[in-house]
Amino acid sequence: MKKADISIALFVVSAFVMFIVPIPAWLLDIFLAFNIALAFTILFGCMFVKEVLDLSFFPTMLLFTTIFRIALNISATKLILSSGDPGNVIVVFGNFVGGGDLVIGVIIFIILILIQFMVINKGSERVAEVTARFTLDAMPGKQMAIDADLNTGAITDVEAKRRRDKIQEEASFFGSMDGAVKYVKGDAIAGLIITVINIVGGIAMGVLRQGMDVGGAIDKYTILTIGDGLVSQIPSLLISLSTGILVTKGSKDADFGSVLIRQLFGVPKVLYFVGIILALLGVVTPLNDILFIMMGLVFIVSGRVMAGTIETAKIEAEVDLDEMAAEEIRQPENVSSLLQVDPIELEFGYGIIPLADVNQGGDLLDRVVMIRRQIALELGTVVPIIRLRDNIQLNPNQYIIKIKGVQVSEGEILFDHYMAMNPGYVEEEITGIPTFEPSFHLPAIWITEGQRERAESLGYTVVDPPSIIATHLTEVIRQYISELLTRQDVQNLVNNMKETNPSLVEELVPKQLGVGEIQKVLQNMLKEGISIRDLLTIFETLADYASTTRDTDILTEYVRQSLKRAISSKYFPANETTSVVTMDPKLEQEIMNSVKQTEQGAYLTLDPEKTKTVIKSVGDEVQKLENLGKNPIIITSPIVRMYFKRLTEDYYRDLIVVSYNEIESNVELQSVGMVTIA
Structure with a gap:
């Protein structure tokens, strides 16, 4: 003890x-x-x-x-x-x-x-x-x-x-x-x-x-x-x-x-008044005049000393400030702080500052908190800190979104207006300032507060400026979330999993896979919008198949197949027939014949003319689905899925490519077309 x-x-x-x-x-x-x-x-x-x-x-x-x-x-x-x-x-x-x-x-x-x-x-x-x-x-x-x-x-x-x-x-x-x-x-x-x-x-x-x-x-x-x-x-x-x-x-x-x-005797004016009152009491009343006059003089002198002390401290503070500024100029530039890059930045002009200022009733900070919470629930990963800052170089109503210091998107709002969008069935149009919704680039108009109620009664979708920025920021984060997942983030996920499933983690990391390889698999999942919240299933699948292959692309396909219930519920609503596009078996065979295996992994070597034909066919079939108001979904065989996704992702970012092994047996599908090279 x-x-x-x-x-x-x-x-x-x-x-x-x-x-x-x-x-x-x-x-x-x-x-x-x-x-x-x-x-x-x-x-x-x-x-x-x-x-x-x-x-x-x-x-x-x-x-x-x-x-x-x-x-x-x-x-x-x-x-x-x-x-x-x-x-x-x-x-x-x-x-x-x-x-x-x-x-x-x-x-x-x-x-x-x-x-x-x-x-x-x-x-x-x-x-x-x-x-x-x-x-x-x-x-x-x-x-x-x-x-x-x-x-x-x-x-x-x-x-x-x-x-x-x-x-x-x-x-x-x-x-x-x-x-x-x-x-x-x-x-x-x-x-x-x-x-x-x-x-x-x-x-x-x-x-x-x-x-x-x-x-x-x-x-x-x-x-x-x-x-x-x-x-x-x-x-x-x-x-x-x-x-x-x-x-x-x-x-x-x-x-x-x-x-x-300092608080009691730090104001010279107070000491002066007290000293004068005490001295007067000694002069005009029968009180002990020597005592009260002497004490009054003590307070007056103390006030004068305090005033001199305050003035000296003020001059010293100004001198110290000037010396610090001069010393800062003389010193070599400290570039270490300039080397840091914020993962996500939202910069805005001075006209948007009230939306981010809590003292002015702005709730943009609260919305940023909700964005991080929403992404965590939806995709199972932690969004890095979102840096908000004003930028006087921007237009007053402009804002830009940066990922790792590079601008990836921008938008512009009118502070005292609302954005009204026609969902497609509005018969009577309303007057306003034409614009485009920044997240999905849909046509819209800016309307005033007085027009808001009428626009909603006509069927318009009306959104306020903070919601526009928050929605835009959410979509950008979803698009780049795979890039934002770092090795340290993965290590944190591994540590959390180790608390509840230590034997699984010990079997997988680092005996079978390193943190970097797990990161690649998780990034592949997030890149196509697949949630990684079910980390237990993901880790168990990796532990099952890592002994046969360490190719992160192939491991990703195994993980996707293990998560087929989640994928099916995401893309194929229950009790509803989903319209999809399939692939010509000849095209699938052509793609497999063009795959080249190397030590660094597999890649596709399809002929450029055939690639052009495939992309055109995909465009035609996707247009059919969009005309029906359906999501662009293409179904492929498991072995072809990842190569076909890579082939088309630069042309059709929102294209959903799913293999047959990722679909639950009770899902009802209806093919409305086929991608072919014929």
Whole structure:
């Protein structure tokens, strides 16, 4: 055991021993002196602690010190009643503090009790209760602020976790303080009751057991009881004061002394007024003129000194700022920060700033949080931090989206307008500013707030500017999510899987596949919009087939076949016949004959003229499906699927290529065409 643990245990046990075992007067003196020292230690600790959480165990301290103080009261009561000699400390306090006068001692003791119970304890209890309530009520807002800073890249994941933990600790601390203040209040009441019992019991013992007269018994035992009460109530008062200081600290990161002096005496104008008023009181009233005039001059001089100090500090700050700027110019450029590339950036002109500014009612930050959550649920991967920044070089209403520092898309909105899109069945057109929806490049018009209700009644799809940007950003992320999946992201997924399925991970990584190879498989899945949330099935499939091949493309096909239930539900609705396009077996054979195997993998060497013919045929068949309002889906045999997808992906980005092995047996398909080279 640690020495600190042993010391705390002995401190608590000693209190319980004093409840039962009588202790000699000299040992009681030691414990009383230690109790006073401990009270001062707690007081100054609370005054000069910079953050309340640095005393997170303060409620426990209150409990321990209260028990120890009550134990001292009981031990002192035993000595007072049994021998009439409770030791030097109690006798001195009874005679010295009360001036040897019984009435003065009683009055001082009552005043201390009233100050502690009615002023300090009452106020501390109320402040602790209100602080605890406000701290708990403010938790959701603080959590949202942390999420917003995290999503804008202002803080890291580690910093966000530290802030969340701090908020939780503060809530727990102030909640505990709300209850711990009751210990101090109860201690004050117990001290008062013990004092009354000691006086009555002492008089009874003196008269009945020691043959003293009533006056002598009252004089002796009341002085001893008052001494006992004072020697216990003064530390109790100090700890009550410590509690009040801790719960009323306005700044959580402030040095108590320097901040208090600066706030109280830091305004020269205030000191001037106080000095003048004091001097006038000394001149125009019968008050001691020397005292008040001298004190007034002290305040006026202090104000002048403070004004000079403030002016000097301001000049020094300006000089330091100039020196820092000059030093920054003289230093070689620090290019390390310029080498970092943000995975995703959303830059916008100054006209769009209100949409991202929470203080102006903008909710773009909240929408970014929802985008990351939506992608995580839909595709099973974590979207990197999305950096939002304004760019004065852009048009006021323009925004651009960058992936790894390179612009991949852009759009333009009208801040006080709505975008209305015709879904195809609107008969009456509405007037507006023609434009195109940025995500899917569909024709649309900008309308005003006054036209919104009428446009919706006519059947238009009406979207506000933040939704336009959020939808556009979501589609761009979906398109490039495979590029954004890094090896570190994969390693994090592996670590998460290892917590629940350690044997599977140990079998697969790194014995059969490396993190880089798993990354390639997952990227292949994400590139075609297939979710990787079912990581258990993916890893089990890789473990099954990695022993026969390490070709990531072939492993991807095996994984897709294992996920056929998810793929079928994604592309083929239940209880509905889906229109698709099939492939000519001759074309499939032609493609397989053109596949060349190398050490780096397989690739397609189809004749350019045949490639052109295939692409044209695909275009014709896709057009048929689009005319029917259907998704462009082509069904191939398993061995051809990945080569055909690569052949067509540069021409038809949204083309869905599925093999027969990836379709559930209960799916109903209807072929409306065939891709052929004939």
